[in-house]
Amino acid sequence: MKIIVQEHDFDVGQELAAVAAGDLGVGGLASFVGRVRAGDAGHDVASMTLEHYPAMTQKVLEALVAEAAQRWQVRDATVIHRVGRLAAGEQIVLVAVASAHRGDAFAACEFIMDILKTRAPFWKKEQTPAGESWVEARGSDDVAVERWQPIE
């Protein structure tokens, strides 16, 4: 497992090639790359600044990957999250999960992304022509998390 928070960019091709490299038991590798979106009409985002709480981030991300590996068959996983100033179009986050079967790879990857969004201590500040402002948490992220609750 590889879990890193860094300022510099990452090479998706290199990272994906390294997930479970040489593991012939892998049948599928699901991944997600989040990018800085330029915003919507009337809300142009030129860049964002990502801040985090380093001591907690690492703990949360490790716990998250461990939880995914308990719920699904995971042979290897990589999570890279960037911090600092990122221009529109730049990569923010990579989550990649290698499993024997595709269903596990997809579910674990999406689970990590969804929970990361509501539990990992990162904060985004947007730079727009109107000035800077902190991004507010979205209710849809909580909805995305709810479907992963264990069924009692």
Added chain:
Amino acid sequence: MKIIVQEHDFDVGQELAAVAAGDLGVGGLASFVGRVRAGDAGHDVASMTLEHYPAMTQKVLEALVAEAAQRWQVRDATVIHRVGRLAAGEQIVLVAVASAHRGDAFAACEFIMDILKTRAPFWKKEQTPAGESWVEARGSDDVAVERWQPIE
């Protein structure tokens, strides 16, 4: 949209960089890479040979991507499927979907993979120490497809 069936390998990093390249409206890129799995205990797969029905494959894959783009917001997508002889560990298929939001990217990507498995005319023959044999379709693939049925 890029939909290709080819014998030679593909470079995942290059392909992912090309999906919706320069499109600042992309917030997420979900992808899946299928690899030749070496098999399970007592069933060692050294390689497989993939055969297809070229005239139909292209049509089916194009229809599939179009269907995904109708159901979810898709800004760009790439599907590459290899044919011919592939050794254990080699890449078979890449599906990548870029969307404004991650939920659409994940859903469209998984949808394309699930439906591809049951509708695209590819057939796998495995080479094991015990000889060659055609892979049988799996019931679990039909189950994976069922959840994508539109709710009436």
Added chain:
Amino acid sequence: MKVKLLYFASLRERFGTAEEILELPGEQSRVAMLVDVLRQRGAPWSELLSVDYPYRVAVNQELAGLISPLKDGDEVAIFPPVTGG
């Protein structure tokens, strides 16, 4: 009327051919009639093109059923369930 038949994967191997041209009586036909003609050849046709074996049929590159119509010049592919991805 004539149709072009294509076989894939295990069916191609079992039938020992990848394609053939088949003459069918009349100017129109249906997949069911084509399959009947093939089954009358005996094994392995009768064995593999039976309800016990989940073969698939595509007419002009679109999945078809037994009642799907056939016309002169159609391309008919017969193959086992697909296993790509």
Added chain:
Amino acid sequence: MKVKLLYFASLRERFGTAEEILELPGEQSRVAMLVDVLRQRGAPWSELLSVDYPYRVAVNQELAGLISPLKDGDEVAIFPPVTGG
């Protein structure tokens, strides 16, 4: 007892500081008491550490609630809802 306080993002900016050491009465305390002490400073503390504002608290890097216990030397972080990914 003393705790180390950390503020992040908009709260760090509004409070004008990233961290401070805070002395609390007694040898044990709770998050609720700490928040009370901070609110007594007046605005912006009283405004932002209110039920109208969905602030989060972590004690020693674990999310905590108002009744979570505090002891000498704890690291307490106060921040807005997270927006990573």
